[in-house]
Amino acid sequence: MYKPKGYKVERLNQKNIMQKAASLRGAAQHFITLDTGYFDLGEFVCYLLDNNDILFEMQIVEDELTQEEGIAIPSKNGIAMPDHVFNSLMDNQPRARFTVAHELGHLMLHEQKVYYLNGIDSWHHHEEDSEWQANMFAAHLLIDFEKAKNLKTADQIATQFGVSMEVAMIYMKNIKRM
Numbered sequence: 473m474y475k476p477k478g479y480k481v482e483r484l485n486q487k488n489i490m491q492k493a494a495s496l497r498g499a500a501q502h503f504i505t506l507d508t509g510y511f512d513l514g515e516f517v518c519y520l521l522d523n524n525d526i527l528f529e530m531q532i533v534e535d536e537l538t539q540e541e542g543i544a545i546p547s548k549n550g551i552a553m554p555d556h557v558f559n560s561l562m563d564n565q566p567r568a569r570f571t572v573a574h575e576l577g578h579l580m581l582h583e584q585k586v587y588y589l590n591g592i593d594s595w596h597h598h599e600e601d602s603e604w605q606a607n608m609f610a611a612h613l614l615i616d617f618e619k620a621k622n623l624k625t626a627d628q629i630a631t632q633f634g635v636s637m638e639v640a641m642i643y644m645k646n647i648k649r650m
């Protein structure tokens with residue numbers, strides 16, 4: 473049985489989440505390489521930093537101010553991330569890319585809808601879990617399903633889409649199930 477990691481939220485299956493990630497990829501198409509499907513999330517975040525009122529608000533905070541890798545702020549429709557995550561994102565490091573994509577997932581999926589039943593300890597289906605949903609969103613934001621279908625190995629997915637091997641391997645399993 474799945475051990476919930478987040479809060480219980482409105483249930484969404486993989487297909488629902490994939491559609492929402494695809495709509496953001498559509499809005500950000502200028503940052504996606506046409507032939508490979510690679511999403512330049514660093515460039516996209518820089519664009520958001522320069523254009524505060526569009527889509528999402530981005531904020532960089534000093535490392536000392538937070539223990540978190542990234543924080544979604546639904547009331548501002550924005551994300552705060554510490555210096556080191558931003559710097560790693562600019563270096564296109566898979567972990568930072570996934571962290572920021574995950575926080576975007578919380579903004580796109582959870583707005584005000586997070587309800588704190590019994591908090592983290594409540595047992596619920598994984599499709600109702602805020603962390604499972606945000607991770608699924610992050611994977612589908614960074615990885616183009618149509619292009620990934622044609623790839624044979626997790627290694628190829630990791631390289632082509634700039635995700636970690638761990639994420640690529642989980643994704644491969646999911647593709648086979650779809």
Ligand SMILES: [Zn+2]
Binds near residue numbers: 578606
């Ligand atoms: Zn999260």
